Amino acid sequence: MSKIRVLVGTRKGAFVLSADGKRDDWTISGPFFGGWEIYHVKGSPLDPDRLWASQTSLWFGQQIQRSDDGGKSWEPSGNKFAYDGVPGTHQWYDGTPHPWEFARVWHLEPSLDDRDTIYAGVEDAALFKSTDGGANWSELSGLRTHTTGSSWQPGAGGMCLHTVIIDPQNPKRMFVAISAAGAFRTADGGQTWEPINKGLRSAQIPDQDAEVGHCVHHIAIHPTRPDVLFMQKHWDIMRSDDGGNLWREVSGNLPTDFGFVIDVHAHEPETIYVVPIKSDSEHYPLDGKLRVYRSRSGGNEWEELTKGLPQSNCYVNVLRDAMAVDQLDKCGIYFGTTGGQVYVSSDAGDSWKAIAHDLPAVLSVEVQTLP
Amino acid sequence: MIRVVLPAHLRTLARVDGEVQIELRTDATPSSICDALEERFPALRGAIRDHVTHRRRAYVRFFACERDISHDSPDAPVPAAVASGSEPFFIIGAMSGG
Numbered sequence: 001m002s003k004i005r006v007l008v009g010t011r012k013g014a015f016v017l018s019a020d021g022k023r024d025d026w027t028i029s030g031p032f033f034g035g036w037e038i039y040h041v042k043g044s045p046l047d048p049d050r051l052w053a054s055q056t057s058l059w060f061g062q063q064i065q066r067s068d069d070g071g072k073s074w075e076p077s078g079n080k081f082a083y084d085g086v087p088g089t090h091q092w093y094d095g096t097p098h099p100w101e102f103a104r105v106w107h108l109e110p111s112l113d114d115r116d117t118i119y120a121g122v123e124d125a126a127l128f129k130s131t132d133g134g135a136n137w138s139e140l141s142g143l144r145t146h147t148t149g150s151s152w153q154p155g156a157g158g159m160c161l162h163t164v165i166i167d168p169q170n171p172k173r174m175f176v177a178i179s180a181a182g183a184f185r186t187a188d189g190g191q192t193w194e195p196i197n198k199g200l201r202s203a204q205i206p207d208q209d210a211e212v213g214h215c216v217h218h219i220a221i222h223p224t225r226p227d228v229l230f231m232q233k234h235w236d237i238m239r240s241d242d243g244g245n246l247w248r249e250v251s252g253n254l255p256t257d258f259g260f261v262i263d264v265h266a267h268e269p270e271t272i273y274v275v276p277i278k279s280d281s282e283h284y285p286l287d288g289k290l291r292v293y294r295s296r297s298g299g300n301e302w303e304e305l306t307k308g309l310p311q312s313n314c315y316v317n318v319l320r321d322a323m324a325v326d327q328l329d330k331c332g333i334y335f336g337t338t339g340g341q342v343y344v345s346s347d348a349g350d351s352w353k354a355i356a357h358d359l360p361a362v363l364s365v366e367v368q369t370l371p
Numbered sequence: 372m373i374r375v376v377l378p379a380h381l382r383t384l385a386r387v388d389g390e391v392q393i394e395l396r397t398d399a400t401p402s403s404i405c406d407a408l409e410e411r412f413p414a415l416r417g418a419i420r421d422h423v424t425h426r427r428r429a430y431v432r433f434f435a436c437e438r439d440i441s442h443d444s445p446d447a448p449v450p451a452a453v454a455s456g457s458e459p460f461f462i463i464g465a466m467s468g469g
Contacts, residue, residue, distance in 0.1 A: 060418040063384065079416065
């Protein structure tokens with residue numbers, strides 16, 4: 001029977017939640033790196049026992065940890081993230097130029113075709129790559145040095161590159177998203193990039209349909225259809241059917257279209273999930289009810305999913321990298337909250353249960369489906 | 372021989388308990404102490420000071436002989452009692468709640 005391993009990054013350490021394919025009985029191991037912020041933990045698709053963790057601290061900086069035994073033991077990898085050349089400036093909150101400064105790694109994306117290659121999305125926004133198992137990191141500086149780079153501005157959470165998607169059918173094509181610059185695409189493995197924000201409208205910027213400046217919160221694809229992108233923007237659920245050339249809004253009947261996470265069912269490319277959040281100034285569910293919304297039509301028509309989720313006095317948030325799906329026949333959906341709960345649905349969202357109740361605030365959730 | 376007291380998180384990273392003792396090939400300064408620490412414990416690179424500029428991280432402090440020497444020149448000699456090993460060199464994480 002298959003096994004499930006859920007990799008959870010929190011404000012105070014990493015946790016590994018394990019169960020068999022029934023997904024009923026869970027064991028929790030951790031905290032790993034207790035007391036540190038773990039922005040992301042992710043496994044290699046080529047070697048599921050190879051895990052990577054972004055361990056960070058305002059005090060002691062950035063560490064990258066690697067496990068080669070499924071999270072039982074960890075070794076520090078290289079942690080030198082030096083921008084290529086003289087990094088120059090981007091816009092600061094007050095509109096003045098501000099030097100690019102490395103703060104932390106938000107997202108780790110292991111390569112689909114080489115177990116020693118991994119990408120890191122960092123704050124201040126840039127993409128780094130290691131081809132030697134994490135020992136050394138080099139910036140793919142064509143992104144940061146794009147002609148629009150000097151005009152990018154941080155969102156309130158920092159100017160973070162938080163989403164990295166590799167096209168499973170063409171690994172040289174990748175998508176990234178930056179708050180608050182927008183989405184970008186490369187066709188040459190990261191050497192050159194173009195903004196792909198046409199169709200986005202953001203009331204929070206002076207030119208609402210500008211080429212860059214949009215606060216994209218997360219993007220998800222189904223691996224069989226890499227031209228179809230789903231986006232949770234600051235406000236608005238968006239969809240592109242042409243690899244990001246043009247976006248259209250599919251928020252439809254959602255009660256609020258602000259939020260952070262978005263993900264796609266493992267076997268149904270038109271079934272997508274979001275967790276609506278009240279507003280950009282009130283980062284908690286509407287009416288104190290934690291509800292996942294599912295669309296089986298790729299957007300516009302949404303159904304609320306509440307069975308097993310708190311429907312009163314719930315004021316947690318679900319952050320951008322804190323939702324994932326497993327690959328079992330009956331697709332499992334997972335998400336973590338800033339209240340320290342991790343919820344699983346083993347029936348594609350129809351019903352939910354908490355598999356962890358009292359972890360530190362959850363920053364990220366990834367799922368591995370193991371033989 | 373220099374005695375160094377690391378904060379708990381850095382002891383975990385370096386996989387040591389208690390004080391660390393290091394030998395220096397040059398005069399004892401905050402810089403030379405950090406150089407020696409990082410050589411012996413590569414996991415500490417970037418955790419006390421910036422990889423490239425070698426500037427002390429903002430929320431890390433250096434204490435010696437009941438004095439905060441964080442703002443002294445990193446190349447200034449540490450007090451003689453630290454250089455002789457009779458007093459430890461403290462690397463401190465700034466106090467914080469949360």
